[in-house]
Every structure is written in C-alpha cells, then in structure tokens.
Amino acid sequence: MKRTWGIAVQAATLVVCVAVLGAVVWSARKRPDAGERIEERITLASALLNEGLPAEAVSEYQAALDLSRGDSIRKANLCYLIGRTYFDSLKDYEKALGYFARAKHYNPNHPDRANLEKMSVECLERLGRSLDARNRITRATALRPNELPTSGTVVARLGDRAVTMNEIDAALRELPPSVQGRFAEPKEKARFVEQYVARQLLVEAAKRSGLDRDPAVLREADQARDNILAGAYLEREVGNAGSVTAEEIKLYYNEHRGEFTQPRRFELSQIEVADEKAAKAAVKELDAGRDFAALARKVSTNAETREKGGSVGAWTEGEPLPAALGDDPELPKTLGALKQGERTPPLKMKSGKFEILRADKVTSGTVQPLDEARQAIAARLRQEKMIKRQDEVLTRLRDAEKVVIYPEAIEGKKPSK
Numbered sequence: 001m002k003r004t005w006g007i008a009v010q011a012a013t014l015v016v017c018v019a020v021l022g023a024v025v026w027s028a029r030k031r032p033d034a035g036e037r038i039e040e041r042i043t044l045a046s047a048l049l050n051e052g053l054p055a056e057a058v059s060e061y062q063a064a065l066d067l068s069r070g071d072s073i074r075k076a077n078l079c080y081l082i083g084r085t086y087f088d089s090l091k092d093y094e095k096a097l098g099y100f101a102r103a104k105h106y107n108p109n110h111p112d113r114a115n116l117e118k119m120s121v122e123c124l125e126r127l128g129r130s131l132d133a134r135n136r137i138t139r140a141t142a143l144r145p146n147e148l149p150t151s152g153t154v155v156a157r158l159g160d161r162a163v164t165m166n167e168i169d170a171a172l173r174e175l176p177p178s179v180q181g182r183f184a185e186p187k188e189k190a191r192f193v194e195q196y197v198a199r200q201l202l203v204e205a206a207k208r209s210g211l212d213r214d215p216a217v218l219r220e221a222d223q224a225r226d227n228i229l230a231g232a233y234l235e236r237e238v239g240n241a242g243s244v245t246a247e248e249i250k251l252y253y254n255e256h257r258g259e260f261t262q263p264r265r266f267e268l269s270q271i272e273v274a275d276e277k278a279a280k281a282a283v284k285e286l287d288a289g290r291d292f293a294a295l296a297r298k299v300s301t302n303a304e305t306r307e308k309g310g311s312v313g314a315w316t317e318g319e320p321l322p323a324a325l326g327d328d329p330e331l332p333k334t335l336g337a338l339k340q341g342e343r344t345p346p347l348k349m350k351s352g353k354f355e356i357l358r359a360d361k362v363t364s365g366t367v368q369p370l371d372e373a374r375q376a377i378a379a380r381l382r383q384e385k386m387i388k389r390q391d392e393v394l395t396r397l398r399d400a401e402k403v404v405i406y407p408e409a410i411e412g413k414k415p416s417k
Contacts, residue, residue, distance in 0.1 A: 041060045041063050042081075058082055073106070076103045079102040083099030083119070093123040100116050155193055163193070172192065238390055242381075242389075244385070248381055249374055260373050265362070266362055268311075268322070268358065270296070270355050273356075276354055283345070311360075338357075
C-alpha cells in the first residue's frame with residue numbers, strides 16, 4: 001500500500017513539472033525578444049514626434065536605449081535620435097550635445113558623423129562656448145589633427161610650473177564669447193599665451209614684493225570681491241525675470257504706437273518782408289505765376305535765406321522750428337496743415353514783419369512695422385522687468401534686515417526721534 005502511494009505522488013509531481021515547463025515554453029514563445037521591443041519603442045517614439053510630443057518621444061527612445069545592451073551600433077543610432085530631438089524640437093542644446101558625444105563614443109565611424117560634428121559645433125555656439133566650437137572646427141578641418149595641441153600639452157613654463165593648453169583654454173572661457181573668437185587662430189592664441197604668461201609673472205612679482213599683504217590692495221580686492229558677490233546674487237535672484245513673450249511685445253506696440261510713428265517732414269521756403277503792404281504785393285506776384293525762389297531773392301529781407309531762394313531747410317513735425325522762422329507757438333499748427341506746394345497767407349510775426357511760407361516738399365509720416373520694432377521693444381521690456389525684479393529683491397532684503405537710513409545724520413544734523 002505504501003509503495004502504491006509513493007508511486008502516485010511521484011506521478012503527480014511529474015505531471016505538475018511537465019505542466020509548468022510547458023507553460024514556461026509557451027510563455028517564451030509568446031514573449032517578443034529584445035529586438036522586437038526596441039523596434040516597438042522606436043516606432044512609438046516616431047509617432048509621438050509626429051504628434052508634436054518630443055518629450056514623450058525622448059522617453060521612448062531612452063527606453064529603447066536601455067534595452068540595447070551590448071549593441072554599440074544601435075546605441076549610437078538611438079543617442080543620435082535623442083540628440084536630434086533635443087536639438088530640433090526641445091531646443092535643449094546641452095542635452096543634445098551630451099547625446100551627440102555618446103553617439104560618437106559608441107560608434108566613432110557613425111554614418112552621419114559629419115552632421116553630428118556640425119550640430120555639436122552649433123550646440124556649443126548656442127551655449128555661449130564659441131571658443132570650444134572654434135577649437136572643434138579647427139580639429140575637424142586640420143590636415144593632421146593628431147599634430148594639434150591637446151588639453152594636456154605644455155605651451156609655456158614659468159620656472160618649474162608648466163602652463164598647459166587646458167589652462168589657457170580655461171582662461172579664454174572667462175572672456176566674453178564675442179572676444180573669445182579673436183583667439184581661435186593659432187597665431188592669436190600664441191599672443192594670448194604671451195599675455196597670460198606676462199600677467200602671471202607680474203602676479204608672482206607682486207606677491208614676492210608683499211603687495212598681496214598691502215592694506216590698500218587688500219581693500220581694493222575686498223571691494224572687487226563684494227561687487228562680484230553682489231552682482232552674482234542679483235543675477236541668481238533676478239534670473240529669468242526679464243523674459244518677454246510675443247504677446248507682451250504686441251501689447252506694448254499697440255499701446256505705444258506713437259513711439260513707432262515717423263512724423264511728417266517738411267522742406268520749407270520763406271519770403272520775409274517788412275510790412276503788410278509788401279506782403280500783399282508779394283502774394284500778388286506769386287498769384288500771377290512768379291517763381292517763389294526768384295521772388296525771395298528779389299524782395300526777402302532775411303539775409304540768411306534770401307541767397308538760397310528763401311530755403312529754410314527741413315522741419316519735422318513735433319520738433320522745434322528752424323531759427324529763421326522764429327518761435328511763434330501757432331506757427332507749427334499752420335505749417336502742419338500745408339500740403340506739398342501750398343503756401344501760407346502773409347503771417348505777422350512777433351517781430352512785426354510778415355512772412356509767406358511754402359511747403360516745397362512734404363514726406364508723409366510712416367509707422368514702423370511690428371516685426372522691425374520687435375527687438376527694441378523686447379529689450380526695453382526686459383530691462384523694465386529686471387529693474388522691477390531687482391527693486392523687489394532689495395525691498396525684501398531691506399525689510400528682512402530692518403534697514404534704517406538717517407538723512408539728517410548724513411547732512412550733519414541731529415536725527416529726529
């Protein structure tokens with residue numbers, strides 16, 4: 001009986017094992033392999049990109065990258081795709097640069113290597129690293145790249161201290177991007193090395209002479225440090241407060257249209273005479289067809305304009321009148337009503353003389369289009385926002401520290417209670 005029971009248990013166990021093994025085999029047959037799952041992720045990422053969802057596409061590409069263990073070629077291609085998405089759609093040039101570097105690492109002979117290099121340079125430029133960009137271009141276009149100095153190349157020695165290319169490049173990066181470009185060529189970089197070495201020599205000489213302990217020098221250094229710290233703190237706190245939207249630019253343009261309107265411009269001529277009788281006589285001749293300039297040369301009493309056929313010059317609406325016309329406050333309104341070729345009736349001036357004025361040429365006012373004004377408006381709004389944010393930061397700090405300023409004490413008076 002015991003033997004029969006044991007055989008039954010063994011048979012049951014064998015059936016269970018076979019069933020489990022069958023389930024495992026069937027499951028393995030149904031589960032897609034890693035390659036299929038990678039292609040699924042890539043296909044989904046492409047679909048997300050087409051739907052305008054680049055961040056979600058990057059997540060799918062990254063998942064495919066995680067599945068690509070040991071496949072360097074596939075890793076390189078996926079890094080390239082991720083980098084392109086950051087570059088083209090997300091405009092995150094730092095991350096794009098990182099993935100382009102990974103793509104070149106995984107496959108130094110990437111089929112799109114030229115484009116990889118081009119986009120890497122553009123990333124550096126957009127990140128404000130123009131020196132690194134130029135160095136990369138120099139290496140890419142050099143006939144013998146291996147002969148170019150590396151970061152560890154010693155380019156100068158100050159006694160026992162070696163100055164490497166890495167140190168020089170680091171010093172160049174401290175310069176504004178617009179200045180860095182001047183030292184991209186080897187000859188210009190050699191000049192910078194000379195200047196850098198000269199400064200180091202002067203610094204070491206100053207230390208040997210004890211200037212680094214001089215009270216006046218230390219005070220100046222403290223002031224410079226404080227200025228740098230204050231500036232750095234403001235820069236951190238103000239941050240992107242100066243960012244301006246397209247809607248804000250358009251709103252400012254519409255509300256300040258007068259700032260972008262070029263006023264009318266008049267080319268004027270005058271005939272100035274001593275009294276009303278002479279003015280009427282001049283008008284009679286002009287009505288009869290007499291040339292204005294010829295008549296001005298004959299009868300005008302204004303010596304300054306007479307020899308120029310009465311020409312006064314240009315006047316822009318809204319600006320002060322030319323000196324030859326005097327300062328009658330009603331005259332701009334009268335001139336503004338003239339059309340090209342029209343003249344005024346005789347006008348009595350404050351001096352008692354009479355003038356006949358003609359608009360020889362009138363240039364219509366023009367409005368600057370929004371697209372042309374956009375950059376100037378954005379700069380103005382950025383400045384206003386940053387000033388406002390800076391004032392808010394200073395107000396918060398004053399309130400926190402309970403700042404009190406005593407103007408009376410500054411003026412030498414007793415502070416009021």
